[in-house]
Amino acid sequence: MSLHTALSAVDTGLDASLKRLFDLLRIPSISTQAAHAPDCRAAANWLVDTLHDMGFTASTRETPGHPMVVAHAKGPHGSPHVLFYGHYDVQPVDPLTLWHSAPFEPVLVDGPTGEKEITARGAADDKGQVMTFIEACRALKQADGTLPLSVTLLIEGEEESGGINLLPFLEANTEELKADVALICDTGMLGRGLPAITTMLRGMVGEEVIITAANRDLHSGMYGNAARNPIQVLCDIVADLRDGATGRVTLPGFYDGVPDIDPQTRALWGKIGPSDAQSLGPVGLSLAAGEQGYTALEQTWCRPSCEINGISGGYEENGFKTVLPAKAMAKVSFRLVGTQDPEAIRAAFRAHVQARLPADCTADFVAHGGSRASLVPTTMPFLPPALKALEAEWQQPAAVIGCGGSIPVVTEIQQALGMDSLLIGFGLDDDRVHSPNEKYDLSCFHKGTRSWVRVLYALAGKNPD
């Protein structure tokens, strides 16, 4: 076989690949909403059937939450063994009214950039990316009857909802899942046409806080001024989380374990990376709003932050209601870098709330996951061939970059399986991940699939003939 036979198979099979992706996108596998549990299982079953049909031994594995998908295919004797990780679950779709087409009825549309776009919830995150790898395996098998190396796939269903069952699953199945390197397709490129491998990922701590004052909703005329207003209490607490002038998080000890960016990396990013206006312009912003003294790219790639992801209390509909509510709620997340300790930060947040809680109020907390930042050593031997393979496909040097998002599995794989990960993804900043009208460029899907063919070929130690 030759590499080019497999790449041709990708090209000629694109329509069929796309059809399969659409089938998967039609399954509304929203993991955080209990009503969609059967859909999560349906997505897992779809993957098992698909991989089985391709010749993998594939099965779902039960967890206390949504099932895992595990599949194996052996390569030639002595070839390396890779573990591919992805997730089949997706984010909720609200606000539904902002979608131009139904989130689970995928369509191919002409995007404003001139690219064809696959539009659906999960198009980029992560079903589209998972399918680039699966379709690459399909093309390699088609070209040569077998894969150039041994492949295990682990596709989970709780990445978007805390993912507490992944680490126990890894720990319970170390023999089966151990490989030479993990491959993860859940990240982005440096920009359109600019391939990249991500080596720094932020960790995350999610917290929900509910402030309760009176034992029922009150009339704000009768009680306003005298009765404690939990929305006001919550706003005071949230306002105190960040210093308005410096943009820094105020929790004591928050910056413990946050490394300085080394000047060389900083200079490189300054050269190849987008400016603040370029990063933020497409979403209607112009200035890096976070920690002052850092660019937008630095703020998201290698500086920690605190975000309010949701807030709710009182009357939120149209019109006005003079209510003084009994409760108010906020969902808060912290993005972590370096060796910041998620549980120490969770404790510091709760102490921050308790210290600001007036008499007559109580605070309740719900933990929504916690994971450390992930660092991939840039010395790992699989990195150079993978970068070279990407460069060959995109005809652009492949960059080593950071990523603001959290992919806890990187740390969990290191911890449970003792393996490092190569994070190779084909997402773009304008993919509207987690937002209405999520999309994945057709060219990212197509060239992403071709990229994996080249990367697997290169990791197998073969010359690109």
Add this chain to the structure above:
Amino acid sequence: MSLHTALSAVDTGLDASLKRLFDLLRIPSISTQAAHAPDCRAAANWLVDTLHDMGFTASTRETPGHPMVVAHAKGPHGSPHVLFYGHYDVQPVDPLTLWHSAPFEPVLVDGPTGEKEITARGAADDKGQVMTFIEACRALKQADGTLPLSVTLLIEGEEESGGINLLPFLEANTEELKADVALICDTGMLGRGLPAITTMLRGMVGEEVIITAANRDLHSGMYGNAARNPIQVLCDIVADLRDGATGRVTLPGFYDGVPDIDPQTRALWGKIGPSDAQSLGPVGLSLAAGEQGYTALEQTWCRPSCEINGISGGYEENGFKTVLPAKAMAKVSFRLVGTQDPEAIRAAFRAHVQARLPADCTADFVAHGGSRASLVPTTMPFLPPALKALEAEWQQPAAVIGCGGSIPVVTEIQQALGMDSLLIGFGLDDDRVHSPNEKYDLSCFHKGTRSWVRVLYALAGKNPD
């Protein structure tokens, strides 16, 4: 006729009165929700039919919003003429899950105080109170074939939703609506069994502010830190509205026109009024949370305040979503006293927001009504006989008190018709007005009806026997 014949008619007719009240309570006349516009009209029609059957000339009158109900019945030649004002519209019912029975299926239940309670949205505010007056008129007519004085009723349908159509209606119908005194039944008693006439009412300014940052929802991993978070901006703005230490509103000029409480009134309220623990204990609170240096009663009766009545942004459902929303919204109200100017305070609030708005953000505002505080002169000649009539019914001295709520009609009647109002109501602090499980004590309905019989008789200049 004698007063006692009419009072007996109230007693023997109580079951029938209650049945009529329940009929009115079954109509879900929520004025702030457009879907309930037909129900508002149905409530107006029900009142017209009921008053017509009692011998009033009664009709609905169109406005740009919900219709007004106007009815007239003549008393003896030379008798005084009163204008009764009430409202048939009610507040929204959310959160519905907290109701023990359906809000528009009124029931009579044994309350925790040992009193029988009429439970339904509008039971106290204001359908139950309106019906005390109507049923008093019925008993007086039944006892003597006619009323002891001339009565005009004006019952509106937009009190709970800004009420912008009332003043133009008053101004357009001054000849028809002009009387010697206005009677308003939309306030409370000093406590269970303690009758009162309210002479101070706070005004109100309602504002909604929407902060917009990015042009779409963003992934908080990809953009968190760099992209401006409108929830954070909103919380900073809200936190700055009040001084945490003094509880005072920080808007420049906010306290212009706020009178000091006179020491005599203060001493009287300190003697007859409830303590902070008594006022706030029933709702699960113990400390007056507002402007320091004032009791809970003073904070609500004669000090201005700022309350957040609703807040919303990002992901508010169960679970967690790492979204950085494009928008966040708050509904804010200010309660006004003395001569505070609603429009000056609205402008100061908007300036407060604009001054704190970071680059890349915009603020949009929606005005939700504005009215000055109302003061009834304690020198008006109708006040002493009304106080005496109440004392006769309740066998307790009737007090002159303040009220934290806003009843803009008092000022509007002064302005358009040049008349003062007697605010006589039978609500209690534990009526859960604007909250789930709103109720009106059966004894308040019954003795309230009897009270109006006595008050109308007294205002007609007749001796109670």
